[in-house]
Amino acid sequence: MSDIAKIEIDGNSYEFPIYVGTENEKAIDVKKLRALTGGVTTIDPGYKNTGSCISEITFLNGEEGILRYRGYCIEELAEKADFLEVAYLLIFGELPTQEQLQKFENDIKDNAILDDDLRKILEAFPRKAHPMGVLASLTSALTAFNPSSVDASSEEAMYNAIVKIMGKLPVLVAWTMRKSKGLPLDYGNKKLGYIENLLQMMFKQPNEKYKVNPIIKNALDKLLILHADHEQNCSTSTVRIVGSSHAGLFASLSAGISALWGPLHGGANQAVLEMLAAIQEDGGDTAKYMAKAKDKNDPFRLMGFGHRVYKNFDPRAKIIKVAADEVLADLGVEDPILDIAKGLEREALKDDYFVSRKLYPNVDFYSGIIYRAMGIPTEMFTVMFALGRLPGWIAQWKEMRQNNEPIGRPRQIYIGKNIRPFVSIENR
Numbered sequence: 001m002s003d004i005a006k007i008e009i010d011g012n013s014y015e016f017p018i019y020v021g022t023e024n025e026k027a028i029d030v031k032k033l034r035a036l037t038g039g040v041t042t043i044d045p046g047y048k049n050t051g052s053c054i055s056e057i058t059f060l061n062g063e064e065g066i067l068r069y070r071g072y073c074i075e076e077l078a079e080k081a082d083f084l085e086v087a088y089l090l091i092f093g094e095l096p097t098q099e100q101l102q103k104f105e106n107d108i109k110d111n112a113i114l115d116d117d118l119r120k121i122l123e124a125f126p127r128k129a130h131p132m133g134v135l136a137s138l139t140s141a142l143t144a145f146n147p148s149s150v151d152a153s154s155e156e157a158m159y160n161a162i163v164k165i166m167g168k169l170p171v172l173v174a175w176t177m178r179k180s181k182g183l184p185l186d187y188g189n190k191k192l193g194y195i196e197n198l199l200q201m202m203f204k205q206p207n208e209k210y211k212v213n214p215i216i217k218n219a220l221d222k223l224l225i226l227h228a229d230h231e232q233n234c235s236t237s238t239v240r241i242v243g244s245s246h247a248g249l250f251a252s253l254s255a256g257i258s259a260l261w262g263p264l265h266g267g268a269n270q271a272v273l274e275m276l277a278a279i280q281e282d283g284g285d286t287a288k289y290m291a292k293a294k295d296k297n298d299p300f301r302l303m304g305f306g307h308r309v310y311k312n313f314d315p316r317a318k319i320i321k322v323a324a325d326e327v328l329a330d331l332g333v334e335d336p337i338l339d340i341a342k343g344l345e346r347e348a349l350k351d352d353y354f355v356s357r358k359l360y361p362n363v364d365f366y367s368g369i370i371y372r373a374m375g376i377p378t379e380m381f382t383v384m385f386a387l388g389r390l391p392g393w394i395a396q397w398k399e400m401r402q403n404n405e406p407i408g409r410p411r412q413i414y415i416g417k418n419i420r421p422f423v424s425i426e427n428r
Helices: 033-037 074-080 083-092 098-110 116-124 131-145 155-181 194-203 214-226 234-243 249-260 268-281 286-294 315-331 336-350 352-356 363-374 378-402
Strands: 004-009 012-020 026-028 058-061 066-069
Touching: 012 033, 066 074, 066 083, 066 315, 074 214, 074 315, 083 098, 083 194, 083 214, 083 378, 098 155, 116 131, 116 155, 131 155, 131 249, 131 378, 155 194, 155 249, 155 378, 194 214, 214 315, 214 363, 214 378, 234 249, 234 378, 249 378, 268 336, 268 363, 268 378, 286 336, 315 363, 336 352, 336 363, 363 378
Parallel strands: none
Antiparallel strands: 004 012, 012 026, 058 066
């Protein structure tokens, strides 16, 4: 294939180089399009066909169901690594040695204390405030307590900012949930690992000792790994474009959290449980709702099935389905909502309509099931997603700043009124 793309506009021909990635992805480099053509731009609503950056972090092939972090298959990472190993890999480019991992974990623990004024800010929120709004606000507030900007050219400054937010965000996540439940806030136990301490901070009752369930710990570890990065999605692109103005790391992450909140993005696992609850209220007839999902004239949408990127089975769903089965079996949860979920799963996996269209249960479907079985409130699901996505956001922000990428500034095609004279108010 030629390494040049030709575009003809108004009888004039222009040539543009074709950029080829390491996985043979091809992109037409149109950086000079406006300059060469005297103002012509491209239009691509939603940027579905536009590469906003070049990146070494994550490779995603939706047609073949492939997801890799820094060249490592997601299946192997989920089986053999823990969340902090994967976080280190995403952020720094290589899997850590034992010494590097231990230092990373210790430094994160040393930064897992919040200024007490943040507690006061949290206390000012109503208990019914949505946890994602609370988390975005508190993450943004961290900027006020850490006002100095990060020197992107300093490895030490970048590292310190990274371990600081990796230490503080789990505390904010746990406190956000405890606030909604009216429970006292807890810093957990510094002697525990990252996931174990998170579970203790979230679930420890004030009048009893908390014991970590290894199956729950393993499932949560896998969930956070599976959510850690997913290429240039809405929230990640938001983090990069906000950071491109040289906004600080915490401010950029807060913007990413807000982007993740939407039901078309991170809020999808919450939407799954809300759909299951609606089916239960209507009698719990899963066959009826499968039929509604297949009816083109019915507005009902089956949440948690299929994926806008994966045209095959979501590779993350294959992994987390096993963990979901283990959690449900271990906890022995009797929950009509979860029974409905399992019924929908069984029917979808044997129904020709769904199988032929590859509308399989995705990671949002199974993550919602696990979180509900664990006792995490539905409104907290996207907060847990944000915690998992944290290292990916950090890695993308770090890459963008260290590559010295230009400030994001998309173009538009104006379709409004042409120039017209101003009419004074008495003549309108």
